[in-house]
Amino acid sequence: MITWITNVAINHTVLVYLAIFITTIFEGPIISVFSGIILKLGFVKLIPIVATVIIGDLIGDIIWYVLGHHFGIRFVHKYGKYFNLDEGHIKKVSKIFNLHKYKILLGSKLTSGLGFAPTILFLAGLSKVPFKKYFMTNLVGQVIWSSVLLSTGFFFSHLYGTLNNTFQKISLVSFTVIALILLVRYMTNKRDQLNDYLK
Template sequence: MDLQETIRTFIIHYGMISVFVLVLLEYASVPLPSEVVLPFIGIIGALHGISFFKILIISLIAGLLGSIITYAIGYIFGMRVLTFVGNKFPRTRKAIEASYKWIEKYDKGATFISRLVPLARTFISLIAGVVKMKPVPFIAYSTIGIVIWNSILIGLGFFLGNNTALINTILHRYTLVVGGFAILVIIVLVLKNRKKLIELFK
């Protein structure tokens, strides 16, 4: 049974509870790709007459809870957890190091932008906890980012239906646009703060 069929069976049998659990696990950094999970939740929700806004609200609550759990792990265990993840999954090291420096320097902006970038969003809650980012800004900026990300992915499945080729095309273009925007923001911030960065890397 493939991932989509497993998700479909889970949602059909357990309804909105399954949506909550799947989204919570994904935001808690369990390896469930949101690019697959969220559109498919939208597809199944539409087929079974579940309101888009109901799905979105439940996914927001679950996403926030998963993010807070991961944030708390980072807050409590600090750099040890990042070292563990980096050693366990060597391919994640560069992403973790880049995200760490980014959020340490531009915490609020980094939290929001990272929520919209597929790779960076995996580590942002953990790193926010490690650098002891204040909980209120973390939750506020995470909420905005989660609403935007979940609306797009759930909406693709809900309104386009089981048209996976079109959904994949849109997601690919979205990733390119958001990735380009994130790079542009980074360049602007680096140029504005180049003196501080020079001191940081001395």
């Protein structure tokens, strides 16, 4: 199986970019880190993979904007439960959002929304934020965020490759897992605090 995946990556790079593009629309951060790893391994090229993850993630942002702009609360009533969209949360967040919309959009992009990214992106469309300003704000944040995530994957893969023994590699992986767990817990706590505020 590993050999087959490797052969596909080497001989069918277009399929690799296409797969990354599609999955980035739905799960940008994880795929961006993964893209950094395969960049280090030489399966993809720098400029194409950077463009792929940025464009894929921005397409996802545009989809949320369009849903909010054209379908509004009707979409929340019908499908909100599947995407963690709550009308009460949207109404409360909108009061803050309308005062600091571009700062919130940029902050959401740089933190993956702390679990509220769909709400914020949907709200931008619902609030009729001018699309050009919405897109440019997200583009700036996306370039920064994608660069950070790609670099994380790239340098982790590089560091892993420089280690000489199994113990060092296990230690690196363990440290990384612990750091990720702590980061997820921190973001979850922040999200819960925001949830409590919105109740």
